[in-house]
Amino acid sequence: MKKMKVGIIFGGQSGEHEVSLMSSTSVIKVMDKTKYDIIPIGITKEGNWKLFLGDVSKIQDGSWQEEAIPALLSPDPNYKCIITLKDGKESRYYLDVVFPVLHGPRGEDGTVQSLFEMMNIPYVSCGVTSSALCMDKVFAKQILEQNGLPVVNYKVFYKRELAVRMPEIISEIEEHLGYPCFVKPSNLGSSVGISKALDQKDLKSALLLATKYDTKVLIEKFIDAREIECSVLGNDEPRASLPGEIIPSRDFYDYKAKYLDGDKSKLLLPAPVSRKDIGRIQDYAIRAFKTLDCSGMARVDFLMSKVSGNIYINELNTIPGFTNISMYPKMWEVSGLSYKDLIDELIKFAFERLQQKNELKLT
Ligand SMILES: Nc1ncnc2c1ncn2[C@@H]1O[C@H](COP(=O)(O)OP(=O)(O)O)[C@@H](O)[C@H]1O
Numbered sequence: 001m002k003k004m005k006v007g008i009i010f011g012g013q014s015g016e017h018e019v020s021l022m023s024s025t026s027v028i029k030v031m032d033k034t035k036y037d038i039i040p041i042g043i044t045k046e047g048n049w050k051l052f053l054g055d056v057s058k059i060q061d062g063s064w065q066e067e068a069i070p071a072l073l074s075p076d077p078n079y080k081c082i083i084t085l086k087d088g089k090e091s092r093y094y095l096d097v098v099f100p101v102l103h104g105p106r107g108e109d110g111t112v113q114s115l116f117e118m119m120n121i122p123y124v125s126c127g128v129t130s131s132a133l134c135m136d137k138v139f140a141k142q143i144l145e146q147n148g149l150p151v152v153n154y155k156v157f158y159k160r161e162l163a164v165r166m167p168e169i170i171s172e173i174e175e176h177l178g179y180p181c182f183v184k185p186s187n188l189g190s191s192v193g194i195s196k197a198l199d200q201k202d203l204k205s206a207l208l209l210a211t212k213y214d215t216k217v218l219i220e221k222f223i224d225a226r227e228i229e230c231s232v233l234g235n236d237e238p239r240a241s242l243p244g245e246i247i248p249s250r251d252f253y254d255y256k257a258k259y260l261d262g263d264k265s266k267l268l269l270p271a272p273v274s275r276k277d278i279g280r281i282q283d284y285a286i287r288a289f290k291t292l293d294c295s296g297m298a299r300v301d302f303l304m305s306k307v308s309g310n311i312y313i314n315e316l317n318t319i320p321g322f323t324n325i326s327m328y329p330k331m332w333e334v335s336g337l338s339y340k341d342l343i344d345e346l347i348k349f350a351f352e353r354l355q356q357k358n359e360l361k362l363t
């Protein structure tokens with residue numbers, strides 16, 4: 001049987017470049033080499049695309065760049081390939097499917113996905129609109145809320161308003177949400193630019209910090225909560241895994257707790273919650289996935305109040321972490337789907353979505 005040519009895109013320009021290097025190394029290692037021909041394509045922090053055919057172990061520490069060849073993805077739908085130029089010689093590497101193992105802006109937000117749409121090539125995870133909506137915390141919340149799904153109370157302000165009426169905005173937040181509250185740039189990930197504000201002084205600096213990362217700022221009521229996550233997989237009939245729980249090593253699951261404290265944050269797999277709560281979490285996860293028009297996969301993150309037991313949808317990650325200790329594959333593993341089989345499924349769903357799309361009339 002002819003092997004399937006899978007382009008694994010790694011690196012990227014977001015703050016989660018290093019996380020992507022770890023995720024893609026795990027993905028490449030686990031993929032069945034008798035079925036797949038893997039074509040790894042790295043994106044440097046500067047945004048250059050490079051073909052890397054060397055040893056996988058060189059991805060994680062960045063040394064892959066030394067032997068990578070500058071490459072271009074061809075947007076021509078007749079040539080689903082990447083083109084390299086070395087010593088004046090052009091080479092073409094054809095692709096059957098692409099798996100962007102990229103996290104954060106310009107990777108998970110619909111930008112790179114639109115390039116694959118132009119090429120008419122199947123790609124893993126959500127489409128352009130869905131990826132963009134899930135990356136934008138404000139849009140995602142507004143749509144979930146309009147569809148009757150539970151989200152934490154919030155307010156939204158733009159940088160331009162904050163510049164002219166900060167004191168009024170602070171009073172509005174105090175009146176509607178109170179302290180503590182969470183302040184977040186709308187479009188970003190990995191907890192960058194996020195603060196927990198305990199008083200007026202904190203709130204002001206938190207708002208200013210968030211405007212450094214986005215022109216749209218989300219402020220949420222603080223929930224003293226357990227952090228529960230659930231993996232969703234599929235297209236038209238998505239399924240949900242058993243939920244998992246994260247016990248952060250710090251006050252909240254900030255950048256340090258996520259990436260710098262090593263394994264100090266605890267992962268509970270599956271999450272120790274009642275059968276009834278498992279059902280509620282899975283139901284919300286699937287409804288959120290469908291509401292935001294997701295396909296392929298998403299990790300749905302929840303806040304579960306320690307006081308009332310109420311469950312709120314916090315956010316959806318359309319390309320969640322994929323290291324061998326990451327929650328998305330781990331939650332599938334405890335639900336009976338191995339990491340290796342999970343990759344097969346994701347690729348199958350990428351083909352299925354493109355096929356469904358190509359059956360539609362575009363003009
Ligand atoms: N409303 C909230 N109440 C309590 N904790 C929160 C709230 N919002 C976020 N957090 C904490 O901050 C962390 C990061 O926020 P999140 O919205 O998940 O951003 P990111 O996209 O950067 O992961 C969460 O994992 C949680 O620990």
Ligand SMILES: [Mg+2]
Pocket residue numbers: 301315
């Ligand atoms: Mg999060």
